[in-house]
Structure formats: C-alpha cells, structure tokens
Amino acid sequence: MNDQIGLNYACLLFGIGSLLLFLYNGTVWALYAAYVTRWVGAIRKKLFFHISCLSLQKIEARAAGEWITRLNSDVQVAVALLDQPLHLPHAVVSIVNVCVTSVILALVDPKLFGLIMLFVIPHMLISQLFVARSMTKLATEVQEATAKNAADMNALVICADMAMLYNAQGFLLRHFEQSSLELKxxxxxxxxxxxMENGLKPLTGMGGFLAILLIGGSLATAGIMTFGQLVAVIQYRTGLLVSMMMLANSLINIKTALAGVKRVNDTMHITMEG
Structure with missing residues (x-):
C-alpha cells in the first residue's frame, strides 16, 4: 500500500514537472525569441545608420565587399551569441543543470561521482584549451576572408562589361576563385x-560508462550498493554528460560569435569625421 502511494506521488510530481516544463518552453522562450528578433533589428538599423553617416573618404577607403560583410555577415555572426542553437542562455541553463546533478550524484554515491568527474573534467579542459580558445581568432579570419570574397564577387558583377571589353574576365574569375578557396x-x-571536440565525446562517454558499469557492478555484487542506486547513478550521469556537452558547445559557439561582436564594435567605433 505504501509503495502504491509512493508511486502515485512520484507520478503526480512528474506530471506537474512536465506541465511546468511545457509552460516554460511555451512562454519564456517565446518571449526571448521575440526580444532577440527586436534586438537584431535594432543592431542592423543602428549599424546601417552609422555606416551611412561616414564620410565618402572613409567609405571609399574600404572595398564594397568589406562594407557588405560588416553590415550583413558580421551582424549574423554576432547575434549568434543569442540566437544560434546553443548560445549564451543555454550555457547558463547547462551550468545550473550541472550543479544540481552534481549535488544529487554526490549524495547518491560520492565515490562514483568522483569517478564520473575523472572523465568529465579532462574533456572540458581539452575542449576549452585546444578547441574554444582559438575559435574567436579563427572566426575573425573567416569574416575577413568573407569580406575579401564579397569584394571580388562585387567586382566580378559590377565590372563585367569592362572586363569583357578588355578581355579581363579570366583575371576577375581567378581572383574570385582564390578568395573562395581561401574562405573555404x-x-x-x-x-x-x-x-576534434566531437571526437572526445566517445572517449569520455563510453569510457566513463564502462568504468561505472565495472566498478558500480562490483559494488552492487558485493552488496555495498543496491541495483537501484547503480541505475540512478547511470541515469544522473547521463544528465550530467548532456549538460556538460551543452556547456562545452555553448562556450565554443560563444567564442565564435565574439568574432562578429568585435567586428561590429570596430565598425561602430569608426569616427564620422572626415
């Protein structure tokens, strides 16, 4: 009878939690999406107004493709900080999930929690030191290559008649090909x-899972822990790994988006004086 009451209570809590999660996804994220859309529109308008107010001398000092990239591609990369599949809010959510799951795992079995962290922490360190650290620089190089490619494409379109007159189509096409290959x-x-970051997932995921099965199974066989506790540890470990992967990918995406933020900021700091 007590087991039946406990099961009913657990099902009730699960139903309430699912309802709250549905309401959360249907309200908070809907409002957030509307806010980000308005924010992106405001940035584009402000950036366009600033560029249009620059002197002709400063406009002519850069290629047309450079301005096209700064007004379009740079903004798109920058706003990815808040509107790409894994972005800043997801990083915050994943940190909360990691903290909560870690506390639960530590309470269930501190030793197995320590074993899990032996696989998780190295993955995060490698991900941030060897992958995320250079992402901003690499993304900036991509934006610069995009600007060069856009400039070559613009010249190919605008100067088409003159290129045909002087038989220079091959020259323009070679430049466009070179910039396209550089962008690639x-x-x-x-x-x-x-x-490289994705290649670490099987190592930490399957390696940690096998270690938990080996040690946890031995503890369950020896009667030190129950089978239910072992299953709970495995389930919470899965939740912890999902949150850690979300955090790692979010940080990488944030680093990439910072390249666009930097270029947009540089554009906005171009003085309007001639």
Whole structure:
C-alpha cells in the first residue's frame, strides 16, 4: 500500500514537472525569441545608420565587399551569441543543470561521482584549451576572408562589361576563385576544431560508462550498493554528460560569435569625421 502511494506521488510530481516544463518552453522562450528578433533589428538599423553617416573618404577607403560583410555577415555572426542553437542562455541553463546533478550524484554515491568527474573534467579542459580558445581568432579570419570574397564577387558583377571589353574576365574569375578557396580553407579550420571536440565525446562517454558499469557492478555484487542506486547513478550521469556537452558547445559557439561582436564594435567605433 505504501509503495502504491509512493508511486502515485512520484507520478503526480512528474506530471506537474512536465506541465511546468511545457509552460516554460511555451512562454519564456517565446518571449526571448521575440526580444532577440527586436534586438537584431535594432543592431542592423543602428549599424546601417552609422555606416551611412561616414564620410565618402572613409567609405571609399574600404572595398564594397568589406562594407557588405560588416553590415550583413558580421551582424549574423554576432547575434549568434543569442540566437544560434546553443548560445549564451543555454550555457547558463547547462551550468545550473550541472550543479544540481552534481549535488544529487554526490549524495547518491560520492565515490562514483568522483569517478564520473575523472572523465568529465579532462574533456572540458581539452575542449576549452585546444578547441574554444582559438575559435574567436579563427572566426575573425573567416569574416575577413568573407569580406575579401564579397569584394571580388562585387567586382566580378559590377565590372563585367569592362572586363569583357578588355578581355579581363579570366583575371576577375581567378581572383574570385582564390578568395573562395581561401574562405573555404578558413572555414575548414573551424570545422577541424569542432571535429576534434566531437571526437572526445566517445572517449569520455563510453569510457566513463564502462568504468561505472565495472566498478558500480562490483559494488552492487558485493552488496555495498543496491541495483537501484547503480541505475540512478547511470541515469544522473547521463544528465550530467548532456549538460556538460551543452556547456562545452555553448562556450565554443560563444567564442565564435565574439568574432562578429568585435567586428561590429570596430565598425561602430569608426569616427564620422572626415
């Protein structure tokens, strides 16, 4: 009878929690999405107004592709700080999840929690030291290559008639091809870094899981812990890993978005005086 009451109580709590989660996703994130959309529009308008107020001398000092990139691609990269699949709010949520799950795991079994962290912490350190650290620099190089490619494409379109007159189509096409290949090269560097981070997941994930099964199974066989406790540890470990992966990916995406933020900030600090 007591077990039935406990089961009913657990199901009731689960139902209430699911309802609150549904309301959270349907209200908070909807309001957040509307706010980010308005924020992006305000940034684009402010940036366009600032560029349009610059002197002709400063406008002519840069290629048209540079301004196109600063007004479009740079803003798109910058606002990814708040509107890409894993961004700043997700980092905050994942930190909260990691803290809560860590406390629960430590209460269930401190030794197994320590074992789990032996696999999780190195992954985070490697992810941040060897992957995320250079992301801002690599993303900045991508934006610079994008600006060069846009300038070459702009010249290819605008100067098409003159190029045909002087038989210079090949010259313009070669420049566009070179800048396109350079842009591809810069993008591949970022993809290689992300692939490096993704390659760590099986190592820490399966390695930690096998270690938990081996040691936890031995403890359960010896009667030191129950099978239910072992299952609970495995389930909470999964939640901890998901949150840690979300945090790692969010930090990498934030580092990438900072390249756009820096370039937008640089554009806004160009003085309007001639």
């Amino acid at each position: 090269k810069r993008n591949m560097r970022i993809h290689h870094r992300r692939a």
